[in-house]
Amino acid sequence: xxxxTLKIAVVGHTNVGKTSLMRTLARDGSFGDVASSPGTTRRxxxxxxxxxxxxxxxxxxxxxxxxxxxxxxxxxxxxxxxxWIEAIAALARQTPAQTTFAQEGKALRQVVGSDLLLYVxxxxxxxxxxxxxxxxxxxxxxxxxxxxxxxxxxxRAGEESWRETLARTNIHAIAPFDxxxxxxxxxxxxxxxxxxxxxxxxPVINQRLSDIRAARLSQxxxxxxxxxxxxxxxxxxxxxxxxDDTLGRDMKADALKKSAHQAEAKCKNKLLKTFGFDQALLxxxxxxxxxGLWEVDPFDAQTLADFGLNTTAAAATGAAVGLGIDLLxxxxxxxAAAATGAIVGTGLDAFRRYGRDIQDRLAGxxxxxxxxxxxxxxxxxxxxxxxxxxxxxxxxxxxxALTSAKDLAEPLLPAARKALKGQSSAALVDDxxxxxxxxxxxxxxxx
Amino acid sequence: MLxxxxxxxxxxxxxAFCVFSGRMGLKLKATPYELGLMLKALEAQTGESAADAVxxxxxxxxxxxxxxxxxxxxxxxxxxHDIAEALRKAHRARKIATALxxxxxxxxxxxxVMSALLRDGDPALNIFWLLSALLGxxxxxxxxxxxxxxxSSGGLSSLWMGSLTGFMTKRFSPASAANTAxxxxxxxxxxxxxxxxxxxxxxxxxFWLTYLISAGLVFVFIMAFQRYIFIWETTxxxxxxxxxxxxALRMPVAALxxxxxxxxxxxxxxxxxGVLPAxxxxxxxxxxxxxxxxxxxxxxxxxxxxxSTWRVRGLLACQRLxxxxxxxxxxxAQIYHPRPDTHIIDDDESPPAPSRxxxxxxxxxxxxxAYAVIGWELDDEQLAQLGEATLIGAYEREDALISALQxxxxxxxxxxxxxxxxPDRGTARILKSAAQQSQSRLTFILLGQSKLAQRFSKxxxxxxxxxxxxxxxxxxxxxxxxILPEVGxxxxxxTA
Numbered sequence: 001x002x003x004x005t006l007k008i009a010v011v012g013h014t015n016v017g018k019t020s021l022m023r024t025l026a027r028d029g030s031f032g033d034v035a036s037s038p039g040t041t042r043r044x045x046x047x048x049x050x051x052x053x054x055x056x057x058x059x060x061x062x063x064x065x066x067x068x069x070x071x072x073x074x075x076x077x078x079x080x081x082x083x084w085i086e087a088i089a090a091l092a093r094q095t096p097a098q099t100t101f102a103q104e105g106k107a108l109r110q111v112v113g114s115d116l117l118l119y120v121x122x123x124x125x126x127x128x129x130x131x132x133x134x135x136x137x138x139x140x141x142x143x144x145x146x147x148x149x150x151x152x153x154x155x156r157a158g159e160e161s162w163r164e165t166l167a168r169t170n171i172h173a174i175a176p177f178d179x180x181x182x183x184x185x186x187x188x189x190x191x192x193x194x195x196x197x198x199x200x201x202x203p204v205i206n207q208r209l210s211d212i213r214a215a216r217l218s219q220x221x222x223x224x225x226x227x228x229x230x231x232x233x234x235x236x237x238x239x240x241x242x243x244d245d246t247l248g249r250d251m252k253a254d255a256l257k258k259s260a261h262q263a264e265a266k267c268k269n270k271l272l273k274t275f276g277f278d279q280a281l282l283x284x285x286x287x288x289x290x291x292g293l294w295e296v297d298p299f300d301a302q303t304l305a306d307f308g309l310n311t312t313a314a315a316a317t318g319a320a321v322g323l324g325i326d327l328l329x330x331x332x333x334x335x336a337a338a339a340t341g342a343i344v345g346t347g348l349d350a351f352r353r354y355g356r357d358i359q360d361r362l363a364g365x366x367x368x369x370x371x372x373x374x375x376x377x378x379x380x381x382x383x384x385x386x387x388x389x390x391x392x393x394x395x396x397x398x399x400x401a402l403t404s405a406k407d408l409a410e411p412l413l414p415a416a417r418k419a420l421k422g423q424s425s426a427a428l429v430d431d432x433x434x435x436x437x438x439x440x441x442x443x444x445x446x447x
Numbered sequence: 448m449l450x451x452x453x454x455x456x457x458x459x460x461x462x463a464f465c466v467f468s469g470r471m472g473l474k475l476k477a478t479p480y481e482l483g484l485m486l487k488a489l490e491a492q493t494g495e496s497a498a499d500a501v502x503x504x505x506x507x508x509x510x511x512x513x514x515x516x517x518x519x520x521x522x523x524x525x526x527x528h529d530i531a532e533a534l535r536k537a538h539r540a541r542k543i544a545t546a547l548x549x550x551x552x553x554x555x556x557x558x559x560v561m562s563a564l565l566r567d568g569d570p571a572l573n574i575f576w577l578l579s580a581l582l583g584x585x586x587x588x589x590x591x592x593x594x595x596x597x598x599s600s601g602g603l604s605s606l607w608m609g610s611l612t613g614f615m616t617k618r619f620s621p622a623s624a625a626n627t628a629x630x631x632x633x634x635x636x637x638x639x640x641x642x643x644x645x646x647x648x649x650x651x652x653x654f655w656l657t658y659l660i661s662a663g664l665v666f667v668f669i670m671a672f673q674r675y676i677f678i679w680e681t682t683x684x685x686x687x688x689x690x691x692x693x694x695a696l697r698m699p700v701a702a703l704x705x706x707x708x709x710x711x712x713x714x715x716x717x718x719x720x721g722v723l724p725a726x727x728x729x730x731x732x733x734x735x736x737x738x739x740x741x742x743x744x745x746x747x748x749x750x751x752x753x754x755s756t757w758r759v760r761g762l763l764a765c766q767r768l769x770x771x772x773x774x775x776x777x778x779x780a781q782i783y784h785p786r787p788d789t790h791i792i793d794d795d796e797s798p799p800a801p802s803r804x805x806x807x808x809x810x811x812x813x814x815x816x817a818y819a820v821i822g823w824e825l826d827d828e829q830l831a832q833l834g835e836a837t838l839i840g841a842y843e844r845e846d847a848l849i850s851a852l853q854x855x856x857x858x859x860x861x862x863x864x865x866x867x868x869x870p871d872r873g874t875a876r877i878l879k880s881a882a883q884q885s886q887s888r889l890t891f892i893l894l895g896q897s898k899l900a901q902r903f904s905k906x907x908x909x910x911x912x913x914x915x916x917x918x919x920x921x922x923x924x925x926x927x928x929x930i931l932p933e934v935g936x937x938x939x940x941x942t943a
Binding site: 015103222 | 504782784785791868877910
């Protein structure tokens with residue numbers, strides 16, 4: 001099969017999110033410049049994406065800031081007897097010294113050289129005369145147009161009037177796709193609609209559709225694995241302490257907390273990388289949870305209580321908040337009891353742990369570990385981060401709101417308990433994936 | 448010929464013979480999984496991304512699932528870098544280390560038997576001493592292996608293998624990130640984790656198997672040329688206990704139909720009073736010893752070696768390049784979502800935009816009722832904000848706006864605009880035209896601050912306000928002719 005190159009020009013009024021759309025479609029948060037000021041994009045910039053031997057090239061264009069002026073200029077040209085295509089081509093050829101519509105000329109130059117136009121609309125804006133003028137100009141360019149309704153996650157109030165306007169302009173291919181709040185279904189729908197307009201480019205679009213599905217699957221799976229690895233690691237963190245040595249126990253508790261924080265930070269970076277959000281590019285401030293919840297200390301009693309996690313059982317062991325001491329109870333330590341149960345299932349590994357616990361007990365030591373509440377809270381915010389990243393477009397610049405963390409903390413207690421009992425990350429991953437996918441479905445429904 | 452016949456596990460143990468028999472090259476191909484681990488180790492070492500544009504493209508064009516694409520990626524990556532070569536060298540070092548251990552095992556076995564047999568022409572051969580030399584170390588090592596397996600520790604074998612592989616790699620390869628990563632991967636694959644544990648088991652059983660076979664061969668060789676009288680004596684056991692022990696040893700030998708001494712022959716072989724037993728058929732004892740070597744030494748080791756090899760094979764089959772590993776998922780994401788190749792097509796040659804004019808503190812708001820207001824691109828909600836002002840109309844076309852201004856007889860006239868609209872060049876051109884056409888000095892009312900706050904961050908709101916302010920300044924509108932009805936929020940904003 002011959003290799004195809006599909007050229008797509010992203011056009012629209014200024015400040016409607018053209019560059020943000022480019023960033024989200026290309027998964028590149030560093031593409032171009034984004035600001036609320038007009039004329040932020042003053043040049044045409046291309047992003048070339050490989051798709052199984054084919055290529056998609058997206059062109060970001062300057063906003064059509066003065067469409068009414070351009071339309072008036074073109075109409076004046078038509079009156080001289082040339083047709084629309086020639087008039088548009090003539091404007092596109094003009095240098096900045098020859099015309100006051102240099103920015104529009106750049107955009108139109110790219111439009112006539114492309115196979116498809118993505119006309120980006122900020123649905124929060126009412127349809128204005130300038131928008132109708134833009135549509136008229138673009139309709140005269142002789143290229144298929146797919147209208148992209150941006151910011152639909154914020155408000156869909158203006159959607160109907162936009163759809164009606166587009167229909168009157170004979171544009172019926174419309175894809176709601178929010179560049180800030182990512183929806184896989186929305187992106188797939190966008191490409192599927194593009195395919196209906198570009199039958200000849202089906203191979204490259206099909207490949208892109210397949211890549212998007214596969215990538216999302218692998219990202220969510222890898223995220224679940226990263227978090228289950230964190231769960232296993234945190235569950236296995238322990239410090240041997242002498243119960244009579246309070247000072248030594250406090251020092252070891254601090255060391256344990258530090259290790260937990262480091263492991264959590266590492267997992268967070270892994271998640272960012274998996275979803276293509278380069279930490280260096282992502283404003284650190286953007287990582288704050290809503291109301292600063294990312295900064296809350298999982299080893300703080302009030303924080304745990306805020307998350308609906310009861311800490312009285314862990315506190316009874318005499319360990320610091322967020323930690324638990326594996327004490328001898330009824331002839332078996334908690335770990336040993338767990339190990340005993342696990343012997344049947346996992347054999348050798350559980351037997352080893354049982355042996356170690358007995359040895360420690362004989363030597364007068366106890367194990368200081370994370371409490372299940374703290375572990376659940378840490379896992380909750382990692383899963384919340386994964387969910388937030390899944391639903392975040394690369395064009396977004398707002399803070400990441402980890403709102404689901406509170407709902408997740410308590411359901412994660414069983415998984416935390418398993419991790420503390422020494423369950424492997426491979427065994428934990430299924431538990432976590434259920435929680436991740438459950439919430440993901442809710443997000444999909446909401447958007 | 449031995450390697451193909453016994454398969455993978457024996458190949459690992461007898462790699463030395465392959466190395467020295469010149470077939471090394473055929474056995475040193477790295478698996479895609481190992482190549483993938485190399486990339487992971489390299490990235491961890493250097494901190495640089497393993498992404499390779501050529502390899503990513505090779506993976507993209509490869510049809511199939513994640514594993515196929517990741518395999519294509521690591522194979523292509525290893526071709527364009529020195530990864531495969533570094534891995535080949537590390538494997539060679541590992542094989543030489545294995546060869547040295549196996550060679551050492553063969554030597555130890557031979558020396559053990561020779562120390563038991565070659566003793567200055569003394570024809571008496573204590574059967575217990577001989578069995579200790581042949582089976583003793585291997586039996587003790589078997590117990591150690593079992594203990595090590597239970598403790599999940601690498602034990603001495605891992606120490607030897609790790610040290611030897613590291614030493615060999617340094618000996619044969621220059622220091623480089625690739626070589627260090629390769630050593631780490633090969634060492635981890637053969638020492639660490641469950642796979643390493645069972646691979647070390649294969650090595651351990653192979654080591655002692657070699658020891659036993661070597662000892663057996665040397666024993667047969669010496670027996671072919673030397674004549675011994677087999678005796679036994681013990682101060683630890685009584686005669687009856689020793690006879691019971693011999694009976695127990697005879698049982699499996701007899702069960703397999705192999706030669707073994709009778710009770711009388713055993714009793715006759717007891718050494719007492721410094722007199723050697725006469726008329727002994729020493730071949731029976733030699734064959735009995737060999738049978739014990741096979742049944743108590745070689746056979747358990749072969750079975751354990753086979754079991755360990757089976758475990759290794761099982762674990763190797765689980766080693767797949769899949770996107771469930773976060774590292775490989777990162778590569779998969781780049782395969783499916785390639786980082787775009789970006790470039791500028793049509794650059795901006797105009798001079799940079801002038802820096803924004805700061806927004807001065809607002810003046811006291813004049814009552815809107817004093818104005819005849821013309822709305823520009825306003826929606827109903829914003830028009831309602833105008834309250835008691837006299838509204839002439841709301842327009843979106845330049846000619847309509849100017850016509851309204853010209854027809855307006857009221858003074859003063861004001862144009863109400865929305866901050867949610869972008870102050871773009873088109874708007875600037877039209878408002879400039881309106882200001883020029885106006886019969887009196889125009890006032891501008893900036894509406895929609897609260898709506899702006901719903902859309903933008905504080906910084907972006909400030910920027911938008913500053914953009915509008917700058918536009919109006921360039922039109923020659925003085926600050927006292929700019930009204931912000933929602934002035935409370937402006938006071939907080941200060942300058943942009």
